[in-house]
Amino acid sequence: MGIQSVQIGFKHICIMTTVLIALILFLSFICLIALPSPKEIIESLKSSEMIFSLKLTLISALISTILVMIVGTPAAYALARFSFFGKRLIMTILDLPIAMPEVVLGLALLLLFGRTPLGTLLEDIGIRVVFTKIGVVIAEFFTALPYAMRMLYSTFETISTRYELVARSLGYSSFETFMKVTLPMARSGIIAALVIAFARSVGTFGTVLILAGGTYMVTETLPVTLYLNMSYGNLGMAITSGLLLLGVSFITIYMVEKFGGRKI
Amino acid sequence: MSGFLIVKNIHVDLGEFKIEDITFIVDEKDYVCVIGPTGSGKTILVETIAGLHKPRKGVIILDGRDITSLPPEKRNIGIVYQDYALFPHMTVFDNIAFGLKKRISKKDEILREVKAIAQRLEIEHLLHRKPTTLSGGEQQRVALARALIVRPKLLLMDEPFSALDFNTRTRLRKLVREVVSEYGTTVIHVTHDFEDVWSLARKVIVMYRGRILQYDTVEEVFNRPCCELVASFVDINVMSGIVVFSNDKTIVRVGDIEIVSKDRVCEGHRVKVFIRPERILISKSKPVSKFDNVVRGFIEDLERQGNILRVQVRIGSICLKCISTPNVLGSLDLELGSSVYICFRSSDVRLLVES
Numbered sequence A: 001m002g003i004q005s006v007q008i009g010f011k012h013i014c015i016m017t018t019v020l021i022a023l024i025l026f027l028s029f030i031c032l033i034a035l036p037s038p039k040e041i042i043e044s045l046k047s048s049e050m051i052f053s054l055k056l057t058l059i060s061a062l063i064s065t066i067l068v069m070i071v072g073t074p075a076a077y078a079l080a081r082f083s084f085f086g087k088r089l090i091m092t093i094l095d096l097p098i099a100m101p102e103v104v105l106g107l108a109l110l111l112l113f114g115r116t117p118l119g120t121l122l123e124d125i126g127i128r129v130v131f132t133k134i135g136v137v138i139a140e141f142f143t144a145l146p147y148a149m150r151m152l153y154s155t156f157e158t159i160s161t162r163y164e165l166v167a168r169s170l171g172y173s174s175f176e177t178f179m180k181v182t183l184p185m186a187r188s189g190i191i192a193a194l195v196i197a198f199a200r201s202v203g204t205f206g207t208v209l210i211l212a213g214g215t216y217m218v219t220e221t222l223p224v225t226l227y228l229n230m231s232y233g234n235l236g237m238a239i240t241s242g243l244l245l246l247g248v249s250f251i252t253i254y255m256v257e258k259f260g261g262r263k264i
Numbered sequence B: 001m002s003g004f005l006i007v008k009n010i011h012v013d014l015g016e017f018k019i020e021d022i023t024f025i026v027d028e029k030d031y032v033c034v035i036g037p038t039g040s041g042k043t044i045l046v047e048t049i050a051g052l053h054k055p056r057k058g059v060i061i062l063d064g065r066d067i068t069s070l071p072p073e074k075r076n077i078g079i080v081y082q083d084y085a086l087f088p089h090m091t092v093f094d095n096i097a098f099g100l101k102k103r104i105s106k107k108d109e110i111l112r113e114v115k116a117i118a119q120r121l122e123i124e125h126l127l128h129r130k131p132t133t134l135s136g137g138e139q140q141r142v143a144l145a146r147a148l149i150v151r152p153k154l155l156l157m158d159e160p161f162s163a164l165d166f167n168t169r170t171r172l173r174k175l176v177r178e179v180v181s182e183y184g185t186t187v188i189h190v191t192h193d194f195e196d197v198w199s200l201a202r203k204v205i206v207m208y209r210g211r212i213l214q215y216d217t218v219e220e221v222f223n224r225p226c227c228e229l230v231a232s233f234v235d236i237n238v239m240s241g242i243v244v245f246s247n248d249k250t251i252v253r254v255g256d257i258e259i260v261s262k263d264r265v266c267e268g269h270r271v272k273v274f275i276r277p278e279r280i281l282i283s284k285s286k287p288v289s290k291f292d293n294v295v296r297g298f299i300e301d302l303e304r305q306g307n308i309l310r311v312q313v314r315i316g317s318i319c320l321k322c323i324s325t326p327n328v329l330g331s332l333d334l335e336l337g338s339s340v341y342i343c344f345r346s347s348d349v350r351l352l353v354e355s
């Protein structure tokens, strides 16, 4: 008998693994919330750097999300509905940033907007991308776009073309059908894509750092604030920006569960 | 060519599947059923007429207008699907009113028309509901109302009743027959259910591997199929024989027996002989009257299929499929191997001269 009496099966090993890993993660969140004193956090929140960073993060993420949806919705619809030359290649290219390290994406964008005729052209008409707030938005846009497009693509895919054919047989043009039938039916997927785009925009670090520079009080978003203050040893500020980012993540997951899970 | 709907020499290429050389004409107010094994291209044919697939070749003319390259919204063709495809984000009212709103803007006029058709289809009490809360039969009536309210020139239906139970299907069939004739709609109806064909259609298209095998009246297709494939699909007895006597009746020698037919074919011709299984009566003793064809054989196979019993009777070298009921066979005390008489009328025997 002895030790052999307790049967540890495969099931128990799997359950123990998941409990353990969740516990470690949870403890780390607790540290983030419990370690700093409330006074320190309030001080940090009131600092002009934090206010600047928060404002820049929210505004740039909002603009980037709007752009992502404006570009991503028709693009994802095209991929889900039509067949055209080079479609597979385009899908692969659009998916690439998901697998790519953010800093590499940032570097690629930096070279495109800094060292090519396109960059020069934009600069000539007064649009400076590299190391500017526009760069922040562009970096966020390209980081968030693939995630939103994946969500939108699978949403459009699940809506049968029959609904669209019925609407068109009743006299609606393809654009009217898209607006009156497809979009309303894709509502929950669109909200999920919106939330994901916003969360990715808020949270991206590598791309923003390389393309926009991560300059103190100029192109400083929350992840940059966290990084800069960590390197100065300013733990209170770092933790506060971490908490703000954590808040965004929680809201995101909640919204995705609420809207994304409920497919029509 | 003239006709209400003219489909001429249509080819559609979808890569892995194509429909080819599709030609047929439908008269105004006609009711045509499309049958054929699964995957034969029935849905693609219907969706091509609706304008979803661009034909590589051929023309489609509806009411005198070439619609081949028109987008679906310019064709004035209604479509009803098996899964109804009701818009889940709209109420039943808005679903039905959808097409009308595009045509007229007066709110009270829309309200009146929707009410009228809802009343006709007995869904008036459902107008405020969302489609997902309706039963299958109710959803199908809403889909029908949505398509009919704009009075399309042509109504396409793709297996509209196949997801419904037997009673609902029977009731809806009757309703469709009445409403379609009141509206004077021309209909093309894809189905797997021969009951639809018999109770609704005047003509039938038989499709197989993207081609039309036969297009004719229900009577012809089900009694005189043009080839083996159609014959086996419409489930009819086919035999080969030679005409040995011809006068007001035709006598055909098939194997070791002679079969009498009312069809006129001259002596000496090789013919295909067709008899529908449900036209054959099985009897234990030799019947006295009515039947001019009575032959003796034995039961080779019995198969229960729903409410009916499929019986195969062997007569020498030929074998005939018959349809009976468990009741009849039970009361006749028949079983596998029993010797029986099979009887059928000469007017039910169809002949087709073999070329």
Ligand SMILES: Nc1ncnc2c1ncn2[C@@H]1O[C@H](COP(=O)(O)OP(=O)(O)OP(=O)(O)O)[C@@H](O)[C@H]1O
Pocket (backbone or CB within 6 Å): B014, B015, B016, B017, B036, B037, B038, B039, B040, B041, B042, B043, B044, B045
């Ligand atoms: N958009 C498409 N692209 C390529 N192939 C298709 C497309 N739609 C259908 N097919 C193929 O064409 C063939 C015929 O399909 P179709 O739906 O017309 O058959 P069907 O006769 O309606 O069958 P069923 O009775 O099962 O509904 C099938 O093998 C199907 O896989």
Ligand SMILES: [Mg+2]
Pocket (backbone or CB within 6 Å): B042, B043, B044, B158
């Ligand atoms: Mg089909």
